[in-house]
Amino acid sequence: MHLRHRTAAVLLAAALVLLLWARRLSGFAGRNRVSPEIFNSTLGFQQIFAINLPSRTDRRDALTLAAAVSGLNITFIDGVAGADVLDKTVPGDPAARPGFTVGNKGSWRAHMNVLQRILETNLETALILEDDADWDIRLPFQLQQFALAAQAFTHPSAHTRQTLAKFHHGVNLPVANLPPLPHHQPHASPYGPAWDLLWLGHCGTDFPLPDSNLSSLRVTIPQDSTVPSRQHLRPHPFALLDKLGEEYPPHTRVVHAPRGAVCTQAYAVSRRGAGKLLWRFGLREVTGGWDLMVRDWCDGVFHGGGAGEGEDGNGRGGGESLGGEERLPVCVTVQPPLFSHHYGKGGGSDIVPAGGGFLKGEREMTPYVRKSVRLNLERLVDGREAVEQWGGDEE
Ligand SMILES: *[C@@H]1O[C@H](CO)[C@@H](O)[C@H](O)[C@H]1NC(C)=O
Ligand SMILES: *[C@@H]1O[C@H](CO)[C@@H](O)[C@H](O)[C@H]1NC(C)=O
Ligand SMILES: *[C@@H]1O[C@H](CO)[C@@H](O)[C@H](O)[C@H]1NC(C)=O
Numbered sequence: 001m002h003l004r005h006r007t008a009a010v011l012l013a014a015a016l017v018l019l020l021w022a023r024r025l026s027g028f029a030g031r032n033r034v035s036p037e038i039f040n041s042t043l044g045f046q047q048i049f050a051i052n053l054p055s056r057t058d059r060r061d062a063l064t065l066a067a068a069v070s071g072l073n074i075t076f077i078d079g080v081a082g083a084d085v086l087d088k089t090v091p092g093d094p095a096a097r098p099g100f101t102v103g104n105k106g107s108w109r110a111h112m113n114v115l116q117r118i119l120e121t122n123l124e125t126a127l128i129l130e131d132d133a134d135w136d137i138r139l140p141f142q143l144q145q146f147a148l149a150a151q152a153f154t155h156p157s158a159h160t161r162q163t164l165a166k167f168h169h170g171v172n173l174p175v176a177n178l179p180p181l182p183h184h185q186p187h188a189s190p191y192g193p194a195w196d197l198l199w200l201g202h203c204g205t206d207f208p209l210p211d212s213n214l215s216s217l218r219v220t221i222p223q224d225s226t227v228p229s230r231q232h233l234r235p236h237p238f239a240l241l242d243k244l245g246e247e248y249p250p251h252t253r254v255v256h257a258p259r260g261a262v263c264t265q266a267y268a269v270s271r272r273g274a275g276k277l278l279w280r281f282g283l284r285e286v287t288g289g290w291d292l293m294v295r296d297w298c299d300g301v302f303h304g305g306g307a308g309e310g311e312d313g314n315g316r317g318g319g320e321s322l323g324g325e326e327r328l329p330v331c332v333t334v335q336p337p338l339f340s341h342h343y344g345k346g347g348g349s350d351i352v353p354a355g356g357g358f359l360k361g362e363r364e365m366t367p368y369v370r371k372s373v374r375l376n377l378e379r380l381v382d383g384r385e386a387v388e389q390w391g392g393d394e395e
Helices: 001-027 057-070 101-122 139-155 158-167 271-284 290-299 374-381
Strands: 047-052 072-079 127-128 133-135 172-174 197-201 216-219 252-257 266-270 332-333 340-342
Touching: 047 057, 047 101, 057 072, 057 197, 072 101, 072 374, 101 127, 101 271, 101 290, 127 197, 139 158, 139 216, 139 252, 197 290, 197 340, 266 271, 271 290, 290 332
Parallel strands: 047 072, 047 127, 172 216, 197 332
Antiparallel strands: 127 266, 133 340, 197 266, 216 252, 252 332
């Protein structure tokens, strides 16, 4: 009897040790988990919108097909021709926006219409694409890593974010070393509960300067085989190479707060972010092209605010005020970007893409995207595997 008790106790202890050990092991595989909903047809957002001028049927055909072969459900929003926008509907001083073109005007209106739709239909999150956006066929896997990294920026507790930023100030934190973050509320977005804008497709961004109000935390995703090698890290074929390639080992992706980002091929907004953007650029003032305004907004140009940390702020300054001063929005970006502008053979842009029309007659390409969906459409509709656009150049 006595012996049996001892055996049972030993077995119990052994089981306990095994259990703890297994939990620890599984912890190493990713203590911070992200929801498998990132693999759903809207990539873990509530809806995906794409802006497209109805007259550009060529682009709608191509994007519809790209979405279909990627298993994505995209909702088209009609683009707006600048000529159809009444000048009196554009807020702010026209003198404050030199170089604001008719194309910019139409683009501004289209983005306002998407933000309006998000609020009107009560969406918590939405991804917004321009109709020439391209992505890697492995996008959901990339987004899963991005979401893990982004949680360091989108956590609802200012204290948690500040602690992370303080201990890793200007230091690279590999995503696997992200300390376990306290759980957030159920039903939160897989990208975290407290963010305004996720800048997933751009044509260049800098890292925040130390000692600015922007978070200087950088969360790295090392050895990401979907990141092109250094010689392909640039926003168009004639651009200078990105500094990312000099600063990091090959195939590193870095998640950070944007600074000076340009181009809005793809960005996600939360309901909160959509409201702030519609207020700022729908009601208050239009100062330039859409991407430049989003850049300034994320950079904190419109944030003059008082000191103090709101729990709802972003851990990098900001406070309440009734005047024209806003809290810094929580923007998160990634280098190299996960969406990029596709340079196709077709009819060119209605605004002007980065790099201008330089690719007329050249071969098709998409910067930053190795297994491009657009470049593989023929194979993908045929049920074949996607191939790398830079084939032999990649290690
Ligand atoms: C995908 O996941 C998100 C996040 O949970 C959810 O809001 C959305 O409704 C899902 N989309 C679909 C099509 O189920
Ligand atoms: C996309 O989602 C809508 C509802 O949100 C649904 O009616 C439609 O069938 C979906 N399309 C595809 C291709 O899954
Ligand atoms: C940081 O934000 C505060 C207001 O919260 C502002 O007064 C200060 O100038 C900002 N600092 C920098 C470096 O932008």
